[in-house]
Amino acid sequence: MSSFSVTEPTKRTKWFAGTMVIVYALITMLPLAWIMMTGFKSPADAISYPPKVVFEPTLEGYVNLFTTRTRQTDEFLAANPPETWYEEIVREYDMVIAGPSKFGERFLNSVIIGFGSTFLSIVLGTLAAYAFSRFKIPLADDLLFFILSTRMMPPIAVAIPIFLMYRQLGLSDTHLGMILLYTAVNISLAVWLLKGFIDEIPREYEEAALIDGYTRFQAFYKVVLPQAATGIASTAIFCLIFAWNEYAFAVLLTSGTAQTAPPFIPTIIGVGGLDWPAVAAGATIFLLPVMIFTILLRKHLLRGITFGAVRK
Amino acid sequence: MAQIIIKNVRKEFGDFTAVKESSFTIEDGEFFMLLGPSGCGKTTTLRMIAGLELPTSGEIYLDGEEISQKPPSQRDIAFVFQMFALYPHMNVRKNLSYPLVSQGMARRDVKAKVEEVAGILGITDILNKPVGGLSGGDRQRVALGRAIVRDPKAFMMDEPLGALDAEFREHMSEELRALHDRMGATTVYVTHDQLEAMQMGDKIVVMNNAVVEQFGTPQEIYDKPATMFVADFIGSPSMNFLDFSGKVADGATSVDLGGQAHGIPRQMQGASGDLVFGVRPEHIKLSDDGAYRGEILATEYLGTTQIITLATPNGEAKARIDSAQVAKVGEKVGLSFEAPKVTLFDRAGGQALRSELNDGVLSNG
Ligand SMILES: Nc1ncnc2c1ncn2[C@@H]1O[C@H](COP(=O)(O)OP(=O)(O)OP(=O)(O)O)[C@@H](O)[C@H]1O
Ligand SMILES: [Mg+2]
Numbered sequence: 001m002s003s004f005s006v007t008e009p010t011k012r013t014k015w016f017a018g019t020m021v022i023v024y025a026l027i028t029m030l031p032l033a034w035i036m037m038t039g040f041k042s043p044a045d046a047i048s049y050p051p052k053v054v055f056e057p058t059l060e061g062y063v064n065l066f067t068t069r070t071r072q073t074d075e076f077l078a079a080n081p082p083e084t085w086y087e088e089i090v091r092e093y094d095m096v097i098a099g100p101s102k103f104g105e106r107f108l109n110s111v112i113i114g115f116g117s118t119f120l121s122i123v124l125g126t127l128a129a130y131a132f133s134r135f136k137i138p139l140a141d142d143l144l145f146f147i148l149s150t151r152m153m154p155p156i157a158v159a160i161p162i163f164l165m166y167r168q169l170g171l172s173d174t175h176l177g178m179i180l181l182y183t184a185v186n187i188s189l190a191v192w193l194l195k196g197f198i199d200e201i202p203r204e205y206e207e208a209a210l211i212d213g214y215t216r217f218q219a220f221y222k223v224v225l226p227q228a229a230t231g232i233a234s235t236a237i238f239c240l241i242f243a244w245n246e247y248a249f250a251v252l253l254t255s256g257t258a259q260t261a262p263p264f265i266p267t268i269i270g271v272g273g274l275d276w277p278a279v280a281a282g283a284t285i286f287l288l289p290v291m292i293f294t295i296l297l298r299k300h301l302l303r304g305i306t307f308g309a310v311r312k
Numbered sequence: 313m314a315q316i317i318i319k320n321v322r323k324e325f326g327d328f329t330a331v332k333e334s335s336f337t338i339e340d341g342e343f344f345m346l347l348g349p350s351g352c353g354k355t356t357t358l359r360m361i362a363g364l365e366l367p368t369s370g371e372i373y374l375d376g377e378e379i380s381q382k383p384p385s386q387r388d389i390a391f392v393f394q395m396f397a398l399y400p401h402m403n404v405r406k407n408l409s410y411p412l413v414s415q416g417m418a419r420r421d422v423k424a425k426v427e428e429v430a431g432i433l434g435i436t437d438i439l440n441k442p443v444g445g446l447s448g449g450d451r452q453r454v455a456l457g458r459a460i461v462r463d464p465k466a467f468m469m470d471e472p473l474g475a476l477d478a479e480f481r482e483h484m485s486e487e488l489r490a491l492h493d494r495m496g497a498t499t500v501y502v503t504h505d506q507l508e509a510m511q512m513g514d515k516i517v518v519m520n521n522a523v524v525e526q527f528g529t530p531q532e533i534y535d536k537p538a539t540m541f542v543a544d545f546i547g548s549p550s551m552n553f554l555d556f557s558g559k560v561a562d563g564a565t566s567v568d569l570g571g572q573a574h575g576i577p578r579q580m581q582g583a584s585g586d587l588v589f590g591v592r593p594e595h596i597k598l599s600d601d602g603a604y605r606g607e608i609l610a611t612e613y614l615g616t617t618q619i620i621t622l623a624t625p626n627g628e629a630k631a632r633i634d635s636a637q638v639a640k641v642g643e644k645v646g647l648s649f650e651a652p653k654v655t656l657f658d659r660a661g662g663q664a665l666r667s668e669l670n671d672g673v674l675s676n677g
Contacts, residue, residue, distance in 0.1 A: 204397035207364050210384045211391045212458070213414035226401045 032287070038280035046276040060089050061277025065103050065268065065285075069095040103282060106264040111289065112175055113260055114244040117182035121239045122232060124183070125190025126198075130220060132191070133198040134206075144195075147188045155185045156248045163252055173258045181253070182243040189242075190235050197231025198224065233300035237293065244290050261286050314375040314465040314498050315340045316361060321370030321380070323356050330356040333370065334524045336517050338466075338500060343492050345513035346502045349545070352519045354502045355470055361500060362391045362468045374465060385414075390459035392469040396451045398443040404430075404454050405439045411462045429461045432491070448476050452484055456491070466498040473508070485512055506546050510534065518542050528673055536670035537655060540662040543590050549619060551590050553657070554626035559584040560656060560665065567656070570625035572604040575651025577669035586659035589626065593619065595650040596631035598639065602646020611639050622647065 009017070038046050040057040063086045071094060080096070082088045090097055132140055162181065163172075171177030201224060209219035225232075247262040254260060265282040268275055316338040323331040331353040338344045346354045359365040361372060363384035372380040379387050390411075398407050408426045417425070430436045433453045438446065443454060452472065459467055472488070473481045489512050492499050503509050509516050510530045517527040518541075526538040537543035543551040556569050562582040566573045569589055576589075598620075606622035606629065618635045621628065624647065631647075633639065656665040666674055 202395070202397065204393045204395060205399060207384075208391070208393060208397040208399070208458075209410075210364065211362060211389070212411035213385045213462075215383075215385065218414075223399060 035280045035283050039277055039284045041277050041280075043275060043277055046280070047274070058089070058277075059086070061275075061281040063089050064275055064278040065281045066101055067097045068099050068101050069093075070098045072096050102259075102264065103261070103268075106259050106261045107285065109175065109254075109258055110244060110260040110262075110286070113178040113182065113258065114240055114289070116175070116179040117186065117243045118236055118239040120179060120183045121186040121190045122236050125187055125194050125235065126225075126228070126232065128187075128191045129194035129198050130224065132195050134203070144192070147191050151185075151188045159249065159252055162249075166253055173254045173256055175258050178250070178254065178258055178260070181249060182239075182246060186239040186242055190239060193235045193238070194228065194231055197228050197235075201227045229300050233297040237290075237297060237301075240293055241290055315373075316466060316498060316500070317371075317373040318357070318361070319371045319373070321357070321360060321367045321372060323353070323360060323365065324368045329522055331360070331367075332522045334519075336524060336527045338498060338515070341496045341498055342514045343489065343512060344498070344500045345509040345516040346500060346519065347504065347506060347509040347513075347516050347545075348519035348525075349504055353522045354504070354519055357519070358391075358468045358470055358500060358502050361466075362389050363387050364391070388462075388465045390462070390464040390467050392455050392459050392467065392472045394471045394474050396455040396475070398451060398454055398458070400443060403440055403442050404435065404446070407443060407454055408439075408457050408461050411458060415462065425461060426457075429457045432460075433457050449480055449484060452476065456488070460491075460495065460497075464497070466500065469499065469501045471502050471504070473503075481508075488512070507548070510546070518545060520545070526673075532673050535653065536664075536673045537590070538664050538670070538674050540588065540590070540657050540664075543655065543657070543664075547592060549593050549630045549632075551592050551655075552596070552629040554589040554591070554624060554629060555586065555659065556589060556626055557586050560587065566651075570604055574604070574649055574654070576654045576656060577652055577667040579656070579665060579667045580671055581666040583656070583658055583665050587665075588657040588659050589649075590655040590657055590664075591629075591649045592653060593630045593632040595653045596622075596629065596633075597648045597650070598631065598633055598637065599646045599648055602648050604647050605644050606647050608639055608641050608643050608645060610641060 037055075039061045040059070041052070041055050042058050042060055045052050045055045067086070067090070069090055074094075077091065077094060077096070082091050087097060131137060132144060137143065166172045166177055166181075169177075171180070205223045205227065206216075206219040209223045210216065214222065245262065246260075250260045251263045254263065261282070265279060265286065268278050268282060318334060318336050318338075320333045320335055321331060322329070322333050334357065346357060348354050356365060360367050360380070363379070363382060363386075367380050370380065371378050374387065374389070384391075399410065402410070405426060408429060409422050412422045412425060426439070427436065430439055433456060435450060435453050435457065438450060438454075443451065446454065452475075455472070459469075473484050476484055485508060501512065513530055515528060516530055516533050518525045518533060520541045526533055526542045528536075533542060534546055537546065537551065540553065544553075554569060556567070558568055560567055560579055560583050562579060564576070564579045564582075566575050567587075567589065568574075574589070604624070606624040608620055609623055609628070610621040612619040612621075613635060616635060617632050618637075618639065620631050620633060620639050622631060622645075629647075639645070652669065655670060656667070657663065658665065664670055664674065
């Protein structure tokens with residue numbers, strides 16, 4: 001037996017590939033690690049040069065992120081000893097907590113708008129993709145091209161008309177307005193991606209369900225949807241990532257009630273000088289939902305990949 | 313159990329006609345074969361019966377009721393797909409239960425029925441397995457199980473053995489036929505394999521180019537082909553076509569071929585011009601002293617019989633003779649034909665001329 005095989009990679013290529021993956025992972029993970037670490041540094045450590053890798057972790061950044069603080073007189077401070085651990089952190093700077101910051105609210109806005117628009121994009125996208133895939137639609141190709149063409153210029157190119165339109169319609173700075181806007185941007189991607197996935201599902205499955213006594217909608221719901229789970233999961237991740245990270249429209253169209261986290265986080269900088277740990281803490285928390293969402297759907301993604309590999 | 317009548321059914325896809333006005337009847341309990349070359353419209357016909365495609369015109373009767381425009385769920389017809397189309401996200405048991413669940417059957421009854429069917433098909437031990445890892449034969453059995461589990465009025469099967477390898481096909485086709493005989497359910501079976509059709513079918517419809525060429529029992533179709541296409545498509549090697557021109561009178565019992573008179577079944581239709589003398593290989597006899605002679609071009613040994621290729625005055629022909637008989641390449645031999653088995657065709661239209669032999673069969677087609 002020779003150890004040489006045409007299909008199996010050799011030890012050296014495996015080793016090389018493994019090294020490349022690790023190098024790539026390091027390069028992409030480094031900024032993330034940096035941000036996460038900075039979130040736990042004191043402001044002094046955060047800006048020290050050379051950068052400190054070993055430091056005394058503190059939750060100061062997180063406390064500053066979630067609170068607003070005011071400076072107080074010595075008498076006041078002496079009369080009111082700190083009651084909680086976060087009060088204590090703030091006292092070191094002779095400050096007291098005046099109240100919660102807007103970060104929680106903005107973060108919640110991001111969740112509502114991000115997941116809301118993702119959900120809407122997926123529902124509309126799946127229905128449209130199914131119709132395009134299965135039914136004879138007059139001018140189907142032209143319609144599909146038109147849908148794609150909405151993405152041919154950067155969305156921000158239409159910012160001004162949308163700004164004016166939204167002001168007229170009363171959609172500026174509303175959750176609904178932002179959900180509709182992000183859905184409009186994402187829908188073309190959703191339709192095209194999902195159509196590809198649904199095209200791959202043999203019609204026979206639905207026809208079998210029709211024969212087995214189900215209606216067309218039941219067949220769609222019970223047979224096509226589970227088959228398309230992989231496609232839906234990956235499309236949902238793409239949609240969420242866009243809606244979650246979107247900055248330009250958010251700056252332009254939201255300022256208060258519907259402001260999302262991306263335009264809010266930079267405003268922290270302006271409050272009390274350059275509060276890098278607070279900014280980093282905000283960025284860290286901001287990263288979590290997409291990460292969790294992706295990890296939750298990971299199983300679907302992987303199963304889809306292996307399923308296709310076996311079937312072909 | 314049901315009788316199915318197809319009446320002038322036609323199907324167009326845009327300006328392409330997949331099935332032209334077709335009519336035939338499938339009797340209750342029959343194992344009925346839809347046979348034809350690729351692309352002739354077999355699947356389309358089957359799908360119209362099942363309701364997966366609606367005919368452009370024409371009627372389909374199931375037990376006397378016109379169903380051509382009804383959705384499949386209201387027809388009570390089962391369909392076995394070529395690639396089986398088992399629901400990949402469900403295990404075997406769920407696949408089998410699915411048609412029963414749609415009818416709102418009680419859970420306990422579903423379980424009992426599924427287990428009964430699994431017993432019949434010998435798949436009880438794989439009931440809880442996912443369908444992904446099943447062998448071809450087991451997939452086939454599950455697909456059949458899903459069809460028979462709800463006792464439909466009729467079964468449609470689209471090349472159900474097409475995905476299996478040759479050896480297993482034979483086994484499965486016997487299993488299928490045995491299953492049919494046991495249940496006695498009307499079955500319409502699509503195939504492009506003429507041997508399979510001849511072996512398994514009670515009746516056969518031969519289709520070509522969107523048209524029904526002939527329909528009848530395997531024997532009728534083999535012995536009394538209505539068209540040259542059928543004669544050529546059925547049988548291996550296929551029927552020999554010896555070209556000649558001349559005149560055949562109504563009532564004639566012989567024709568002139570290469571200067572010799574050859575017996576034919578008494579004709580019931582006169583014809584003239586370019587005609588074809590159709591004779592099956594096993595109906596050609598070799599005799600040393602025959603006046604009509606041909607040269608042996610090749611021989612092919614098949615065990616008990618051999619196929620010999622001959623050059624005759626009217627074109628090439630193949631004969632199936634006993635392998636004990638000596639046949640040497642290059643030799644000239646006399647040929648004779650079994651007169652009662654001969655069919656004459658009109659060369660241009662390909663239609664069989666009416667004779668004593670095929671009278672009665674032709675009116676079917
Ligand atoms: N939905 C459709 N739209 C357009 N043309 C179709 C459609 N379905 C079938 N056809 C065409 O109709 C013709 C007959 O198709 P059909 O599937 O009935 O053939 P078949 O006899 O089953 O052939 P095969 O042995 O290859 O399965 C083919 O030329 C096919 O391309
Ligand atoms: Mg077919």
